[in-house]
Amino acid sequence: MTEHGSLVADKPAVITGNLTHRFQSPDGGVMDILQDVSFTVREREFFTVVGPSGCGKSTLLNVASGLLRPSSGEVRLVKNDRELEQQEIGYITQDSNLFPWLTAIQNVMAPLEIRGVPKRERVERATEWLSLVGLDGFEDHYPRQLSGGMQKRCSIARTLVYEPEVLLMDEPFGALDAITKSTLQKTVLELWEKRQTSVVFITHDLTEAIALSDRVAVMTGRPGRIRAIVDIDIERPRDVYNITDLPSFKSLRRELWQLLETELEAGLETGPDTGPDTGPKSELKSEEQ
Numbered sequence: 119m120t121e122h123g124s125l126v127a128d129k130p131a132v133i134t135g136n137l138t139h140r141f142q143s144p145d146g147g148v149m150d151i152l153q154d155v156s157f158t159v160r161e162r163e164f165f166t167v168v169g170p171s172g173c174g175k176s177t178l179l180n181v182a183s184g185l186l187r188p189s190s191g192e193v194r195l196v197k198n199d200r201e202l203e204q205q206e207i208g209y210i211t212q213d214s215n216l217f218p219w220l221t222a223i224q225n226v227m228a229p230l231e232i233r234g235v236p237k238r239e240r241v242e243r244a245t246e247w248l249s250l251v252g253l254d255g256f257e258d259h260y261p262r263q264l265s266g267g268m269q270k271r272c273s274i275a276r277t278l279v280y281e282p283e284v285l286l287m288d289e290p291f292g293a294l295d296a297i298t299k300s301t302l303q304k305t306v307l308e309l310w311e312k313r314q315t316s317v318v319f320i321t322h323d324l325t326e327a328i329a330l331s332d333r334v335a336v337m338t339g340r341p342g343r344i345r346a347i348v349d350i351d352i353e354r355p356r357d358v359y360n361i362t363d364l365p366s367f368k369s370l371r372r373e374l375w376q377l378l379e380t381e382l383e384a385g386l387e388t389g390p391d392t393g394p395d396t397g398p399k400s401e402l403k404s405e406e407q
């Protein structure tokens with residue numbers, strides 16, 4: 119364990135090397151989205167990526183998850199030098215993507231069924247995970263009978279139930295209200311502290327980035343490159359509800375915001391605001407006050 123209570127190991131878990139990705143633009147030309155992106159996420163590290171809207175953060179996770187092949191460069195997800203199989207990677211996207219025709223417990227059991235886990239164990243593990251995310255008593259509810267925050271909890275349980283070696287999360291709490299968001303941040307942090315999966319997390323919310331992460335990478339505007347990687351030297355376990363009171367939080371937020379601000383001033387659009395005091399614009403406002 120490090121002096122800050124982190125369990126980050128020195129072994130690599132996600133390696134990106136000169137990763138470049140291009141999309142075809144509507145006029146038939148080519149748009150450079152990611153350019154020479156290189157970083158290494160260590161085993162059991164909580165690594166967050168922030169950057170202006172449209173800089174390629176989701177594209178980065180789509181490439182990392184294997185959904186997209188990069189135009190050039192590499193992304194490798196490994197454990198002890200072994201390439202991970204697709205089923206060892208967890209990917210939580212902005213939408214909950216639950217199967218509407220399945221109940222909460224059936225949704226959580228689905229990935230176990232695909233992996234051939236026997237029925238009895240499926241039920242046990244799904245029940246345990248629904249309980250861990252605070253959904254006891256909602257096992258037989260369909261997604262439409264759950265609130266947005268509960269659907270998100272269910273989708274987190276559905277991914278964590280198969281204990282992925284690497285967890286990719288793309289703005290999982292973006293659309294939620296501030297209270298639900300803080301509660302879920304606490305849940306995810308507690309689960310991560312127990313299981314210590316390697317995480318790559320995308321957010322527009324600098325407070326969330328600092329509260330959760332070991333390191334935060336700041337991307338430039340499109341084409342997205344890594345502008346800087348900032349160490350978040352705040353002791354763990356962390357109190358997500360009161361983290362903004364720490365003097366170190368304030369200086370880290372200022373440092374991250376200054377890095378981002380230059381990109382936004384370069385004429386790039388900011389990300390969608392996700393509520394008061396969450397998005398880059400509101401972070402700027404709070405710095406000015």
Ligand SMILES: Nc1ncnc2c1ncn2[C@@H]1O[C@H](COP(=O)(O)OP(=O)(O)OP(=O)(O)O)[C@@H](O)[C@H]1O
Pocket residue numbers: 141142143151169170171172173174175176177178389390
């Ligand atoms: N399948 C696609 N085909 C063509 N262009 C795409 C495709 N997917 C994404 N893009 C473009 O790539 C750019 C980066 O998109 P991406 O969703 O990765 O950005 P982002 O940083 O996650 O944005 P945001 O923060 O707003 O969610 C955008 O200009 C988008 O229009």
